[in-house]
Amino acid sequence: MTSIAVIGVGMGEPDHLSGQAVAALNTVDVFFALDKGAAADELLHLRHDLCRRVITSHPYRFVDVEDPPRDRSAADYGRAVADWIAARAAALGEAIRHELGPDERGGLLVWGDPAFYDSTLRVLDALSDPVDVEVIPGVSSIQMLAAAHRISLTRVGRPVQVTTGRRLAARGFPPDCDDIVVMLDAACAFRDVDHAGVTIYWGAYLGSAHQILISGELAAVADEIAAARAEAKLRRGWVMDTYLLRRGS
Numbered sequence: 680m681t682s683i684a685v686i687g688v689g690m691g692e693p694d695h696l697s698g699q700a701v702a703a704l705n706t707v708d709v710f711f712a713l714d715k716g717a718a719a720d721e722l723l724h725l726r727h728d729l730c731r732r733v734i735t736s737h738p739y740r741f742v743d744v745e746d747p748p749r750d751r752s753a754a755d756y757g758r759a760v761a762d763w764i765a766a767r768a769a770a771l772g773e774a775i776r777h778e779l780g781p782d783e784r785g786g787l788l789v790w791g792d793p794a795f796y797d798s799t800l801r802v803l804d805a806l807s808d809p810v811d812v813e814v815i816p817g818v819s820s821i822q823m824l825a826a827a828h829r830i831s832l833t834r835v836g837r838p839v840q841v842t843t844g845r846r847l848a849a850r851g852f853p854p855d856c857d858d859i860v861v862m863l864d865a866a867c868a869f870r871d872v873d874h875a876g877v878t879i880y881w882g883a884y885l886g887s888a889h890q891i892l893i894s895g896e897l898a899a900v901a902d903e904i905a906a907a908r909a910e911a912k913l914r915r916g917w918v919m920d921t922y923l924l925r926r927g928s
């Protein structure tokens with residue numbers, strides 16, 4: 680069966696790679712790249728650079744896979760994502776059939792860790808020809824955020840919830856969890872939650888030379904974060920940010 684390594688590459692720096700990831704990178708013949716867009720171009724460049732720096736013992740090549748468009752205005756968000764995953768699986772399956780030799784191993788480099796808001800494993804599950812998948816974990820932006828602010832995400836015996844900006848905007852701060860990590864928030868949903876007693880730990884471009892960190896009482900820093908985010912996006916053309924909202928002490 681075709682073998683595919685799914686390798687978490689952290690924030691793209693060689694220092695973020697585990698020994699297991701470096702070893703796996705050195706076994707891959709063909710890396711398939713599926714992303715598009717301003718951030719994707721820069722992140723793709725980072726991945727090429729990463730491979731150049733850490734692959735020392737194995738010839739490899741990159742194959743760009745045409746990323747199907749995603750309907751971001753669809754009323755049924757779940758349906759739109761399912762359609763997009765199916766289209767991505769069709770495109771990737773086609774690339775694997777045409778580009779990977781019978782004795783070659785494929786690889787997909789995943790930003791951060793494949794366990795958090797990444798479609799790679801679902802796309803591989805949806806391939807029409809099954810493949811043998813090995814997953815190598817990476818350092819997620821979630822861990823980068825906690826380390827950069829020198830905090831633990833979990834308070835003693837308490838849970839943390841990982842969620843999206845879209846969900847926070849739709850449902851507000853969950854009543855039964857006081858610590859939430861928010862990703863994929865292009866609309867600064869933190870501005871609309873009840874600020875009372877809430878602390879925010881925010882980070883953009885985590886783990887890179889461009890990293891920006893702001894923390895404090897949400898009421899005091901919400902506008903500062905929104906302005907820093909807007910300014911960063913204007914300057915670089917894209918921004919990726921993650922934050923922890925913590926209610927109470």
Ligand SMILES: C[S@@+](CC[C@H](N)C(=O)[O-])C[C@H]1O[C@@H](n2cnc3c(N)ncnc32)[C@H](O)[C@@H]1O
Nearest residue numbers: 791792795796819820862863884885919920921
């Ligand atoms: C598609 S998800 C991928 C998450 C990734 N698998 C991970 O483990 O970090 C993209 C979201 O991850 C977060 N993210 C990824 N890289 C980041 C970075 N360098 N700094 C801050 N947030 C980041 C942002 O919330 C962004 O919207």
